[in-house]
Amino acid sequence: MFQLSLKNLLRNKRRTFLTGASVSLTLILVCLLGAVLTAMESAEGSADNRIVVRSAISLTFSLPESYWQRLQQMDHVLAVTPLNWFGGIYKDERPENFFAQFSCDPQTLLDVWPEYQIPQDQVATWRQERNSFICGQALADKYGWKIGDQIFIKGSIYPVDLTLTLRGIYTEPNAPSAEKSIYFHRKYLEEALGNPGQVGTFFLRIDSPDNVGTVVQHAEAMFENSEAQVRAETEKAFSLSFLEMLGNIRMFLGAIGAAIVVSLLFITANTMAMAARERTSEVAVLKTLGFRQGHVVRLVMFESLAVGLGGALVGLGLAYVLVRGAARGMENVFPIFGTLAVTPPVALLALGLGILIGLVSGGFPAWQAARLSIVDGLRKLA
Amino acid sequence: MQIPIKYNIRTLFVRRGNTLMTIASIAFVVLVYVGVLSLAAGLRASLGSKGDAANVIVLRDGARAETESYFEKDKFRILSTLPGIATGPSGEPLASGELVILQILKRSDGSESNVALRGVDEVAFLLRPAFKIVEGRQFRPGVGEIIVGRRLAERFPGLALGKQIKLGRLEFTVVGTFDSGGTFDSEVWGASDDLGNAFRRENTYSSVLVRTGSPDEAEALIAQIEGDQRLKLSAETEPAYFKEQTTATSQQFVVLGNALAILMGFGACFAAANTMYSHVAARAREIGTLRALGFRRRSILGAFVFEAAILGLVAGVIGVVLALPLNGVSTGTTNFLTFSEVTFGLRTGPQEMIGGVLLAVLTGVIGGLPPAVSAARREITALLRER
Structure with a gap:
């Protein structure tokens, strides 16, 4: 029975190949889009007990340094550390030379990010040297930086250029994307700017995720009538707000994905119908020989399922390879895509689509074959 | 001799x-x-006012966009006395100090x-x-009035005509919507003193836009500004500045569109190939007859490629007609260089239409070529023997 199906598939190898290949190709696209969407929505490295406090106007406005202490005194707050996005230019403006640069307070940074792993002696030297910095392992590997190396970063948001010495390398096994930043002393930047006492964002570590809501409310209320109002939110919400800025581009990607699936359906359904039509007389012969309707239906369905599933598997395999390549290529343009991967849900979706397409595109010809009366079918034998 | 076109068109109807x-x-x-291309084209149109080569944009040295630039108003005063700046109807220098806030x-x-x-x-x-x-109508300075880019007003309910909105620490009223034919349609405009006051940025500007007499004078002014150690400002012509702002963002969509088109195009090629193969297979005897009548192999090849091209063309x-409703659909995204919203209409x-049709024809031809070749290659006797 199945053998007959397989033989049928091999009868017109070219067609089977063309159909399978178009299923594969389209599923590769579905996987790629799925991977992009997943990467956009992931907020890797954000802990559920970290809160970001920033100016309520927008990220281009900063907060007075004096807020630091007031935040520290709040209940449930274990540690507070200031971070400023430096956004300077390393080497040149090409996207592959872009990475996150933060001015930070070396004394408290690691209290808020306890998951960063870094040798104690490195931390000690970094804390002492005002013009030193630490960077993630991934970034050090990328540029071949070693402890003691000096780098130059041209300011763009700030009218200050930095010359920094590498004094420590941290790792964060659970969030590889977090290893693509550098942290240097905020005092270095402040002094160069004439000590304006301004902080871009405060990061707070809270004692338990359960108290996050309370702290967020209190923080916002505390500065309600101050000179600079604040917005407080979880680290994850903060990361996702950048995605939100992209607008309904996500919706467009989703629509594209849907259009792809529909066109894929047309392609396979078309081929399956062709294959079935070619064999009208064969089906009649099978029926004459005593095969039941169920047999015939299963025969046709098995064939289209095999094409759908086979195409899906090949497509998935290729998508894995492609996405890995794309991740490498894209991470420099869009750091968020450094984590690009075909995640299990996306893979399952693609597999499911392959099966669905097989079922749907086999359904109509199978129904036709089942309904076919022997006499009609045999008459087609010219 | 060529096979009549009618033959191909009719055969498309048979199956x-x-x-x-x-x-x-x-x-x-x-x-x-076409959808993705329209997205890119709309974005390009909204960001890419061409600008005037006689206009010069002045930013703080090192800043890449107005949104990250700021400097004291004193520098503006020095700037506006520089030679080469054109003057307006009442003799004032055409230099517009502007404050940009996110x-x-x-x-x-x-x-x-x-x-x-x-x-x-006013000079702006x-x-x-x-x-x-x-x-x-136009806003009046000093009374907290603002005007809003047309598309922005559609996408942000708080900015609709007549609405009151709190910006910084002050309330503003939207009194008009405007069309600037480009970049500024994604912005809110108000009096610089009003906005400066609302955000406590009374003493700074983000940029200065200067009009000179000619592109050459513009270049001379740029050299002078960048050479002036007191100023620590950088300058470039308006077209150069706009171009920088556009390319990075819209380029992503062009790349995305092309990548999708190539991958999906392959899939569609396979579909076209499948169809044409079945056309060829079903018409073996017909082809044999045509050959027997004296049509050349070349004509057969041409006829099938043509048939596939028609398939693609249709x-x-x-496809383009289906994509047409997308035209004008309003959407928005963030330009990450300026870190600000760009609202735009798909265009x-x-x-874009020609691009779409060409892609389809190409798909048809590429897909139709192998079956056409196989049809042309076969021997008459073999073809005629098929049922």
């Missing part, structure tokens, strides 16, 4: 179901391709984005002749 399916699948590819606002779907607010004085309008009020036209222009 109607099959032909329709193929057309549908190619049309979808075209739809997606404020988080809600879009109509509830998501948030940074919107650029631009504080200007002399420098931008394309600027016009579409609805309502699909292309359908399905002639270029």
Whole structure:
């Protein structure tokens, strides 16, 4: 029975190949889009007990340094550390030379990010040297930086250029994307700017995720009538707000994905119908020989399922390879895509689509074959 | 001798179901391709006011965009006395100091984005002749009035005409919407003193736009500004500045569109190939007869490629027609260079349409070529023997 199906598939190898290949190709696209969407929505490295406090106007406005202490005194707050996005230019403006640069307070940074792993002696030297910095392992590997190396970063948001010495390398096994930043002393930047006492964002570590809501409310209320109002939110919400800025581009990607699936359906359904039509007389012969309707239906369905599933598997395999390549290529343009991967849900979706397409595109010809009366079918034998 | 075109068109009708399916699948590819291209074109149009080569934009040295630039107003005073600056109707220098501020606002779907607010004085309008009020009226300085880019007003409910909105620490009223024919349509404009006051930026400007007599004078002025150690400002012509702002963002969509088109195009090629193979197979005897009548192999090849091209053409036209409703659909995203919202309409222009149709025809031809070759290659006797 199945053998007959397989033989049928091999009868017109070219067609089977063309159909399978178009299923594969389209599923590769579905996987790629799925991977992009997943990467956009992931907020890797954000802990559920970290809160970001920033100016309520927008990220281009900063907060007075004096807020630091007031935040520290709040209940449930274990540690507070200031971070400023430096956004300077390393080497040149090409996207592959872009990475996150933060001015930070070396004394408290690691209290808020306890998951960063870094040798104690490195931390000690970094804390002492005002013009030193630490960077993630991934970034050090990328540029071949070693402890003691000096780098130059041209300011763009700030009218200050930095010359920094590498004094420590941290790792964060659970969030590889977090290893693509550098942290240097905020005092270095402040002094160069004439000590304006301004902080871009405060990061707070809270004692338990359960108290996050309370702290967020209190923080916002505390500065309600101050000179600079604040917005407080979880680290994850903060990361996702950048995605939100992209607008309904996500919706467009989703629509594209849907259009792809529909066109894929047309392609396979078309081929399956062709294959079935070619064999009208064969089906009649099978029926004459005593095969039941169920047999015939299963025969046709098995064939289209095999094409759908086979195409899906090949497509998935290729998508894995492609996405890995794309991740490498894209991470420099869009750091968020450094984590690009075909995640299990996306893979399952693609597999499911392959099966669905097989079922749907086999359904109509199978129904036709089942309904076919022997006499009609045999008459087609010219 | 050539096989009459009519033959090909009629044969497409014979296997109607099959032909329709193929057309549908190619049309979808075209739809997606044209859609993404329209997105890129709309974005390019909204960001890419060409600018005037006689206009010079001055920013703080090192800043890449107005949104990250700021300097004291004193520098503006020095700037406006530099030689080479054109003068307006009442003799004032055509130099417009402008304050650009980003404020988080809600879009109509509830998501948030940074919107650029631009504080200007009257001279700003002399420098931008394309600027016009579409609805309502111009703002009056000193009383907290603002005007909003037309598209922005559609996408941000808080910025609709007549609405009151809190910007910084002050309340403003939207009194008009405007069309600038480009970049500024994604911005909110108000009096520079009003906005400066609301955000406590009374003493700074983000940029200065200067009009000179000619592109050559513009270059001379740029050299002078960048050479002046007191100023620590950088300058470039308006077209150069706009171009920088555009390329990075819209390029991503062009790359995305092309990548999708290539991958999906392959899939559609396979579909076209499948269909054409079945056409060829079903008409073996016909082909044999044609050959026996004296038509050359070349004519057979040509006829089938032509048939496939027609298939593609029809699909292309359908795809483009399906994509047409996208034209003008309003959307928005963030330009990450300026970190601010760009609202724009999808733009399905002639270029995008032609691109879509070409893709479809190409798909048809590439898909139709192998079956056409195999049809042309076979021997007459073998063809005639088929049933």
